[in-house]
Amino acid sequence: MKKPLVGAVLSVLFLGAGIAPAAASTATDQGGAEVRAKAVTFAGTVALSNCSGSVVRAPSSQPGDPALVLSNGHCLETGFPAPGQVVLNRSSTRSFTLLNAAGSGVGTLRASKIAYGTMTDTDVSLYQLTRTYAQIESSYGIKALELDTARPTQGKAITVASGYWKRTYSCAVDGFAYRLKEGAWTWKDSVRYTSACQTIGGTSGSPVIDNATGKVVAVNNTGNEDGQQCTDNNPCEVSENGTVTVRKGINYAQQTYNMVPCIGTGNQIDLNRAGCALPKP
Structure with a gap:
């Protein structure tokens, strides 16, 4: 894994303590691909205590739904899920720093629960926040990124x-x-x-x-x-x-x-919805 920078379970930190964050900038074409x-x-991205993430929405998500933050299963504050383990609707008060387009932190978002997390078949976590998409946009002028x-x-x-x-x-x-x-x-x-x-x-x-x-x-x-x-x-x-x-x-x-079919009404994770293939507990 691209290890969390704090509390890594499997090995020592990948980065030296003296490395400073890179300045915020737009990406450039480094690979010869035709890109724009x-x-x-950075609008809609977040910084965790040890990882990165983003505020995301499904196409069916509504402005009044509690917002979701996407990150990795191995970034969970509860530690790396074991093979076959699924974390579902577990209480959490984790905080996230919300970034604007330039990469500046504009506010703190807080989780109400780990809606879903696993390292089986995929490496993903979804946190449900205490604030809705509409509240976040009203406070910070930032919209969630949409899941394709x-x-x-x-x-x-x-x-x-x-x-x-x-x-x-x-x-x-x-x-x-x-x-x-x-x-x-x-x-x-x-x-x-x-x-x-x-x-x-x-x-x-x-x-x-x-x-x-x-x-x-x-x-x-x-x-x-x-x-x-x-x-x-x-x-x-x-x-x-x-x-x-x-x-x-x-x-x-x-x-x-493949996560989108699992996001139901009110942004609740429903692993029994048609088309949802995420691992179940």
């Missing part, structure tokens, strides 16, 4: 926007890993970035934004740091026929279109 990265800003309902495609120009570091990474979808295995965890149909997206510790949970639409297509979560095979912080790709491939220095994200 200047259209992607479509699976991203190879070659799609994307931007990873880290609220923790106030830094963006611009590249493209290089392809997909049938299975991505890291230590005890296995994730399905993971997004593989082109090499330009050199995400670092603290970028965990960042939204992966389609440059053309501005919608969230994935959530940033890991990368192979040392070239090891299938170990912690060194995920490997496993094909349908079992072939294992290691790509040192390449980073990955988990798709989010």
